[in-house]
Amino acid sequence: MSFKYTLAIIKPDILVKQNQKIPKILELIESKFIIHEKKQLNLTIEQAEQFYSDHRGRFFYERLVSFMTRGPIIPLILSDKSITDHDKTSSSIKSWRDFIGPTHRDKAREVDCLRGTFGSSDTRNAFHGSGSEEEAIKEILFFFPNFIKEKKN
Numbered sequence: 446m447s448f449k450y451t452l453a454i455i456k457p458d459i460l461v462k463q464n465q466k467i468p469k470i471l472e473l474i475e476s477k478f479i480i481h482e483k484k485q486l487n488l489t490i491e492q493a494e495q496f497y498s499d500h501r502g503r504f505f506y507e508r509l510v511s512f513m514t515r516g517p518i519i520p521l522i523l524s525d526k527s528i529t530d531h532d533k534t535s536s537s538i539k540s541w542r543d544f545i546g547p548t549h550r551d552k553a554r555e556v557d558c559l560r561g562t563f564g565s566s567d568t569r570n571a572f573h574g575s576g577s578e579e580e581a582i583k584e585i586l587f588f589f590p591n592f593i594k595e596k597k598n
């Protein structure tokens with residue numbers, strides 16, 4: 446049994462330009478996931494650089510940091526309602542990433558997924574999802590420093 450949670454972010458392209466869609470988006474998320482924690486905040490440039498430090502040096506890094514700081518974001522801690530045995534093939538991390546779909550806009554539009562519906566470019570792709578258990582723990586600690594020690598499971 447592995448880690449049960451994942452870290453999701455609703456990105457600024459939704460909160461700046463499509464704010465009225467937030468209730469609908471939360472409803473879609475709650476059709477499949479339990480929302481354990483949720484808050485709204487504005488990232489500083491330093492925080493965005495820290496969060497995306499693995500991408501430092503990539504051609505889209507400055508664009509990404511600038512985009513992620515141009516408006517509010519909503520980080521959420523989620524777990525997939527339907528999974529009882531969390532392992533490598535069946536995890537909230539994987540099912541949330543499947544739910545949001547591919548990173549790139551054109552690929553996302555080929556499938557039924559949140560990024561295909563709400564994303565507008567490769568950078569402004571509306572949602573984030575942790576890529577691994579290690580990343581999920583690090584990202585949950587980044588936004589919700591007390592969550593893991595309070596849950597202890």
Ligand SMILES: Nc1ncnc2c1ncn2[C@@H]1O[C@H](COP(=O)(O)OP(=O)(O)OP(=O)(O)O)[C@@H](O)[C@H]1O
Pocket residue numbers: 500505509547548567568569570572573574575576
């Ligand atoms: N080729 C690209 N062109 C422009 N922006 C990009 C590109 N690749 C990634 N990005 C932006 O950087 C973010 C992080 O890239 P990463 O490769 O980690 O994608 P991801 O794992 O699908 O996304 P996330 O980490 O946000 O869930 C992407 O979500 C997107 O906003």
